[in-house]
Amino acid sequence: MQAEPSELVASATESFDLSVFSMDCIKRAGYRITAKASVNISTEAGNAVCVLHFTKPVSREDAAKAVEGLRLEVLDQDLRSVVAAETATLRNTILALAFSRSGLQSVD
């Protein structure tokens, strides 16, 4: 069903538990939805509170979709942070192997 113009919303809010997700992940996820909304992040009682300000008013359904998109992005960013932390040294090693054949790697 089509939303009435009166049902359009200009913003939506979602919170993330900072003991589960890092602020860095939440910020990165916020960046990725900037096509549709700017995101204002503040902290409150151990939570990151994200207020999505839509670039133009949207239906409640689209607002819910945007919030769901943000949640999925945060989950993805969390996985990315695990990959980045676990592979940081290896990433450099592979680049060192790729670009230098002398002296960058210790021999033992």
Added chain:
Amino acid sequence: MTKFSPLSEFQATGDGHYQLAPFRFSPLDNERYVITNQAGEYSVQPRSVVAALVRHELKPSDSAYSRLRSKHFLFDSSSTIGPVMLATKVRTKAKRLANFTALHIMVMSLRCEHSCPYCQVSRQSEDRSAFDMTKETAEKALGLIFQSPSPAIKIEFQGGEPLLNFDLIRFVVEKAESINEVEKRSLQFVITTNLAVVTNQIFEYCKEHDILISTSLDGPAKLHNANRPRPGKNSYELAIEGIHRARAALGHERVSALMTTTKASLGMGREIIDEYVRMHFPGIFLRPLSPYGFAVKTKWYASYDTESWVDFYFDGLEYIIELNRRGTPFIEFYASTILTKMLTPFEPDYVDLMSPAGIGISAVVYNYDGDVYASDEARMLAEMGDKSFRLGNVHRNTYAEIFTSDALLDPIEQSFAGSAPMCSECAFEPFCGSEPVFHKATQDDFVGLKTRSSFCYRNMAIFKRLIGLMEEDPSIRELFMGWTR
């Protein structure tokens, strides 16, 4: 200097234990993700598999396990040389960086007898002295060109209409050939021309000096003539006749054509492709309008949005696949460039899809007045008054000053997709580029906000479509393999 630990440190020993390799992932659709490794090899996996991989929950018996191992997304005790193999692939991809600046564009004249509303630079002027390159400038430019370390040097003559200054083309060709007797580079010349003022003598000269011709063909007569006005309203007729004459003089494969998509082209994708097939071209490059020069001033650039262009592109791609299925071999060249990145260890030299940015590294432009620009788009941006990418002038600056100028190094460093927000974690980054000139023109910033970038929107849509098509249909994957170079 930083020392790295030996490889043995990263290799898991026991069964079922694995070390994650560095990789990026991005959604392909609601269920599937594309993951890419450091060398740009990709795999499509459900999100649940990506999450299980990251959490070390994948078992060697899982069907995805060995595929992910063979593509270097994980290393275990049976893939001890995995990191070395991956490093070799990374090195192969990066090889182009060593061949610094192969393409040198020389702007012979800004004058042109066409007045295309989407043209970025041309001038309707009889004043040769104001808009033609001089011998002195050309000589200085050649001096710089041969300081490039690239073993292959391609000199492309552009305009305006470069043939309006043909005497200078002859001068440059002969001078370059004589310098090359000592330099012994692989030297190639291309003239980019609308073929409206070409003569048989010019063709003879091109044959004698092995010069390639690149021309414009926007589609069938009605569209081409509407897009490319000239006195006599016969741009199409002259282009077609010129293509036939050029092929007869130089050989079929030594003549290529480029199209530009205008608003009028959008509903005519299939007719445009038919025109290229009819003219026996091996393929077409479905190009969007660029946000520079007169295309912006005349509002042609804003006449259609990126979504409409992407629809046009996808319809064209679908039609080309159909043509191939019906037995007409035909390629879409932009897809071919991307597929080469996706399916082979090699990195095609296409300035727009490079990171570090291809500006200056792959191509450089010597403008008619001696100014040196980081790319063709950079000189078009300069015509709009933004000289951010002006690297210097052939009369006043040395090779070192030009190629180590802040105007070149700052945008390359800042826009490097490996560290730019969003690009650094995007699975499509190995296929994409950083395009600082485009983002400077559209967002006044070398990096640009990628969520609002039409460059990002357009390319991400194409990457997803190409991968989606290959996933759905193995015969398309096979066809696309044949498009790689």
